[in-house]
Amino acid sequence: xxxxxxxxxxxxxxxxxxxxxxxxxxxxxxxxxxxxxxxxxxxxxxxxxxxxxxxxxxxxxxxxxxxxxxxxxxxxxxxxxxxxxxxxxxxxxxxxxxxxxxxxxxxxxxxxxxxxxxxxxxxxxxxxxxxxxxxxxxxxxxxxxxxxxxxxxxxxxxxxxxxxxxxxxxxxxxxxxxxxxxxxxxxxxxxxxxxxxxxxxxxxxxxxxxxxxxxxxxxxxxxxxxxxxxxxxxxxxxxxxxxxxxxxxxxxxxxxxxxxxxxxxxxxxxxxxxxxxxxxxxxxxxxxxxxxxxxxxxxxxxxxxxxxxxxxxxxxxxxxxxxxxxxxxxxxxxxxxxxxxxxxxxxxxxxxxxxxxxxxxxxxxxxxxxxxxxxxxxxxxxxxxxxxxxxxxxxxxxxxxxxxxxxxxxxxxxxxxxxxxxxxxxxxxxxxxxxxxxxxxxxxxxxxxxxxxxxxxxxxxxxx
Amino acid sequence: xxxxxxxxxxxxxxxxxxxxxxxxxxxxxxxxxxxxxxxxxxxxxxxxxxxxxxxxxxxxxxxxxxxxxxxxxxxxxxxxxxxxxxxxxxxxxxxxxxxxxxxxxxxxxxxxxxxxxxxxxxxxxxxxxxxxxxxxxxxxxxxxxxxxxxxxxxxxxxxxxxxxxxxxxxxxxxxxxxxxxxxxxxxxxxxxxxxxxxxxxxxxxxxxxxxxxxxxxxxxxxxxxxxxxxxxxxxxxxxxxxxxxxxxxxxxxxxxxxxxxxxxxxxxxxxxxxxxxxxxxxxxxxxxxxxxxxx
Numbered sequence: 001x002x003x004x005x006x007x008x009x010x011x012x013x014x015x016x017x018x019x020x021x022x023x024x025x026x027x028x029x030x031x032x033x034x035x036x037x038x039x040x041x042x043x044x045x046x047x048x049x050x051x052x053x054x055x056x057x058x059x060x061x062x063x064x065x066x067x068x069x070x071x072x073x074x075x076x077x078x079x080x081x082x083x084x085x086x087x088x089x090x091x092x093x094x095x096x097x098x099x100x101x102x103x104x105x106x107x108x109x110x111x112x113x114x115x116x117x118x119x120x121x122x123x124x125x126x127x128x129x130x131x132x133x134x135x136x137x138x139x140x141x142x143x144x145x146x147x148x149x150x151x152x153x154x155x156x157x158x159x160x161x162x163x164x165x166x167x168x169x170x171x172x173x174x175x176x177x178x179x180x181x182x183x184x185x186x187x188x189x190x191x192x193x194x195x196x197x198x199x200x201x202x203x204x205x206x207x208x209x210x211x212x213x214x215x216x217x218x219x220x221x222x223x224x225x226x227x228x229x230x231x232x233x234x235x236x237x238x239x240x241x242x243x244x245x246x247x248x249x250x251x252x253x254x255x256x257x258x259x260x261x262x263x264x265x266x267x268x269x270x271x272x273x274x275x276x277x278x279x280x281x282x283x284x285x286x287x288x289x290x291x292x293x294x295x296x297x298x299x300x301x302x303x304x305x306x307x308x309x310x311x312x313x314x315x316x317x318x319x320x321x322x323x324x325x326x327x328x329x330x331x332x333x334x335x336x337x338x339x340x341x342x343x344x345x346x347x348x349x350x351x352x353x354x355x356x357x358x359x360x361x362x363x364x365x366x367x368x369x370x371x372x373x374x375x376x377x378x379x380x381x382x383x384x385x386x387x388x389x390x391x392x393x394x395x396x397x398x399x400x401x402x403x404x405x406x407x408x409x410x411x412x413x414x415x416x417x418x419x420x421x422x423x424x425x426x427x428x429x430x431x432x433x434x435x436x437x438x439x440x441x442x443x444x445x446x447x448x449x450x451x452x453x454x455x456x457x458x459x460x461x462x463x464x
Numbered sequence: 465x466x467x468x469x470x471x472x473x474x475x476x477x478x479x480x481x482x483x484x485x486x487x488x489x490x491x492x493x494x495x496x497x498x499x500x501x502x503x504x505x506x507x508x509x510x511x512x513x514x515x516x517x518x519x520x521x522x523x524x525x526x527x528x529x530x531x532x533x534x535x536x537x538x539x540x541x542x543x544x545x546x547x548x549x550x551x552x553x554x555x556x557x558x559x560x561x562x563x564x565x566x567x568x569x570x571x572x573x574x575x576x577x578x579x580x581x582x583x584x585x586x587x588x589x590x591x592x593x594x595x596x597x598x599x600x601x602x603x604x605x606x607x608x609x610x611x612x613x614x615x616x617x618x619x620x621x622x623x624x625x626x627x628x629x630x631x632x633x634x635x636x637x638x639x640x641x642x643x644x645x646x647x648x649x650x651x652x653x654x655x656x657x658x659x660x661x662x663x664x665x666x667x668x669x670x671x672x673x674x675x676x677x678x679x680x681x682x683x684x685x686x687x688x689x690x691x692x693x694x695x696x697x698x699x700x701x702x703x704x705x706x707x708x709x710x711x712x713x714x715x716x717x718x719x720x721x722x723x724x725x726x727x728x729x730x731x732x733x734x735x736x737x738x739x740x741x742x743x744x745x746x747x748x749x750x751x752x753x754x755x756x757x758x759x
Binding site: 039042043046047050053054057121122123124125126128129130131132133461462463464 | 488528531532533534535551552553554555557559561563564565566567569570578579581582583584623626
């Protein structure tokens with residue numbers, strides 16, 4: 001039955017389902033303003049305010065808040081690659097990674113402590129005898145702690161923005177236009193916003209070149225074909241990295257390969273390529289016409305023109321600049337915080353504090369593992385496209401879709417896995433896809449994880 | 465002595481239990497201890513009903529069952545005509561736990577305001593009641609201090625105030641005078657009598673015999689979870705063939721004459737002594753006198 005529902009949901013164009021579900025949620029929210037329910041809304045608000053005040057007093061909050069500043073400050077005072085752009089990229093990477101991890105930890109620790117503490121300290125003997133439904137107590141608590149999480153994320157976002165804007169206050173130690181003869185792949189990644197060319201002498205033959213290509217720009221590498229090997233096919237190995245370090249793939253990378261000069265290219269395609277994982281393109285010997293210089297041109301897509309990706313499995317947002325991206329990152333982290341708040345608060349009424357914390361951590365880490373699993377599967381899709389076998393492409397995609405459905409069943413929390421990290425994918429998703437992903441995060445994780453906790457808390461004797 | 469137990473709550477029953485039994489279990493659900501066994505209670509509107517028993521008799525467990533904090537193994541409970549877990553019924557109940565479990569970072573005003581919000585009282589009503597109750601329990605001077613800075617007795621007083629913030633019909637007080645000095649204890653007893661005068665129903669759980677004797681109209685005595693006896697305090701404590709006469713300004717000669725007259729009518733004077741006041745009364749008088757000197 002469940003399988004049939006899940007299959008129906010993903011097989012059908014999901015818009016009607018999304019509209020219907022959001023409409024139901026909207027109506028449910030509207031009922032709170034009905035006169036009969038206003039009392040309940042006020043009670044929930046009272047509990048939320050108490051939860052907020054309670055959370056502010058906990059030392060764990062201030063410890064986490066202090067820890068969250070350290071990585072950003074370290075990045076700010078480091079030289080990074082010696083350029084302003086490199087330092088800004090480093091600050092962004094550090095601060096957002098910190099926000100994602102510590103934000104999730106914070107909400108888990110705060111909300112796991114809430115009801116568990118009140119039962120253990122017997123405050124629930126007083127609280128639980130008041131005319132407030134138990135689910136409303138949980139909801140109020142979750143809202144209160146979520147408000148703290150939002151305040152934390154807001155503070156961290158402003159802190160990050162101020163640090164990035166303050167980068168020019170410290171002079172560059174290297175000229176961004178100079179040619180560098182040494183460097184590593186990691187240097188290049190850190191140097192994501194620069195346009196310098198790198199050469200890694202420790203690579204085979206000392207000739208592997210690395211280059212950052214700005215969106216909308218192209219760069220050409222030239223290689224001499226060994227005259228003694230013109231009768232053999234050529235394999236060109238690529239490893240591409242982007243400023244969007246968490247993204248599994250890079251969209252719309254133009255790859256053109258051909259003899260240097262006005263001749264027709266041998267290969268000219270726009271591909272979705274895996275990030276940080278090597279892939280090969282093969283040139284058949286029948287396409288080669290002897291010795292010469294082979295030009296390989298890579299063109300980075302315009303970030304704003306990246307095509308929509310119909311995806312119910314991941315959230316991806318366009319790369320719209322510092323302010324927008326920070327705002328989106330904070331919103332997505334807040335969304336993850338809400339899901340975690342709801343789950344851990346619900347279970348804190350049933351489990352003890354350490355067990356609830358452990359469960360929250362498993363959820364956070366499990367989400368990460370699910371994300372990686374998803375990425376691995378996505379690699380199969382891109383490879384199917386990459387090898388260009390038209391006859392099998394649709395079959396391959398079908399197979400991967402099926403695998404995604406299985407994954408969805410096995411790991412109901414995987415929707416959240418990409419949460420705050422995938423904002424950097426540089427993909428522009430339709431609002432529907434984002435709404436769908438958010439809905440799935442809320443429904444799948446919320447219902448699958450929080451509802452049992454709420455039910456068990458409702459059935460629990462809190463006075464023992 | 466005990467009135468026959470009605471098998472259904474009548475219109476005057478504020479609190480009614482029938483065959484109430486509670487077994488506590490271990491983690492595997494196996495019963496470990498029977499805390500309350502086959503308890504029948506019927507508390508009527510406007511009375512002060514005492515639950516009396518030694519430590520471990522099942523008094524607190526009974527109250528928790530009445531409040532829906534724990535659930536009965538068998539038997540029925542009706543509170544104000546409703547199930548104990550009914551949210552609406554809780555609107556008219558006030559509860560003071562055995563120890564005052566409150567949020568210690570709030571001050572007295574904030575505590576009462578918070579609990580007033582849970583009862584959805586309008587802001588003006590909350591303010592007015594909080595101010596009155598804080599004054600009534602003698603904490604006006606410390607109303608802005610967080611509870612963590614309070615003494616045990618002060619926290620207890622805030623607990624009592626929160627119990628009354630909703631102007632409840634039924635008030636459950638679990639050991640209300642425990643940990644309190646005799647003066648505060650007396651004040652709380654006066655307050656309980658005031659509540660009765662206002663028509664409230666009070667269930668008072670205590671192992672302090674004096675409290676129950678002073679305050680309660682009826683009582684139920686529990687021992688090892690079982691109801692041992694139940695009835696009106698005045699009737700339970702009456703010794704049928706002994707009459708007490710209190711006379712003021714009686715000389716020794718007159719006393720002898722009274723004794724002789726009693727014997728002439730077939731009576732036997734078994735004791736006569738100067739009336740003694742209770743130690744509690746003496747203590748309060750001395751302390752009040754010293755307070756008066758200081759002020």
